Amino acid sequence: MQPFTKKAIEVMKNIPEGKVMSYGQVARSVGSPRAARQVARILHSMSGAHGIPWHRIVNAKGEIVIKDGEGSYTQKLMLEEEGVCFEEDGTISFSRYQYFPVCNEEIARL
DNA sequence: CCCCTGACCTTTC
DNA sequence: CGAAAGGCCAGGG
Numbered sequence: 001m002q003p004f005t006k007k008a009i010e011v012m013k014n015i016p017e018g019k020v021m022s023y024g025q026v027a028r029s030v031g032s033p034r035a036a037r038q039v040a041r042i043l044h045s046m047s048g049a050h051g052i053p054w055h056r057i058v059n060a061k062g063e064i065v066i067k068d069g070e071g072s073y074t075q076k077l078m079l080e081e082e083g084v085c086f087e088e089d090g091t092i093s094f095s096r097y098q099y100f101p102v103c104n105e106e107i108a109r110l
Numbered sequence: 111c112c113c114c115t116g117a118c119c120t121t122t123c
Numbered sequence: 124c125g126a127a128a129g130g131c132c133a134g135g136g
Contacts, residue, residue: 002132002133004132004133005133022118022119023117023118023119024118024119024120027118027119027131032131032132033119033120033131034118034119034120034130034131034132035118035131035132035133036118036119036131036132037116037117037118037119037130037131037132037133038116038118038131038132038133038134039117039118040116040117040118041115041116041117041118041132041133041134042133043117044116044117045134047117054117057117058117059117059118059119060118060119060120064117065117065118066117067117071117072117075117
């Protein structure tokens with residue numbers, strides 16, 4: 001397992017309840033802004049393992065990542081159970097629920 | 111060991 | 124503002 005993978009797992013495990021993170025953000029947190037895909041890969045492969053709350057991981061738009069099926073349905077329920085509300089479009093309000101482990105970067109980038 | 115695929119993100123037209 | 128193309132890293136065949 002690569003170092004960044006391990007870090008990514010740690011970061012995701014550190015996401016508190018009622019909060020969500022985008023793949024790109026996790027990728028940046030581990031030091032690889034372009035490793036978003038690998039984060040997704042990790043979830044796809046290690047979902048359930050390492051106690052990773054995969055349901056707290058969404059795309060940059062703040063919507064369910066999985067196409068359709070039990071996964072998307074489960075994720076939505078899990079988030080709702082944690083107190084996360086969805087918009088009309090089925091997206092999530094980042095301003096309210098996105099978790100910022102390193103908000104400085106985001107602010108600095110903007 | 112080489113090629114393909116993937117629960118993605120970002121920038122430009 | 125919406126759609127399209129490029130890039131990136133790692134796992135599996």
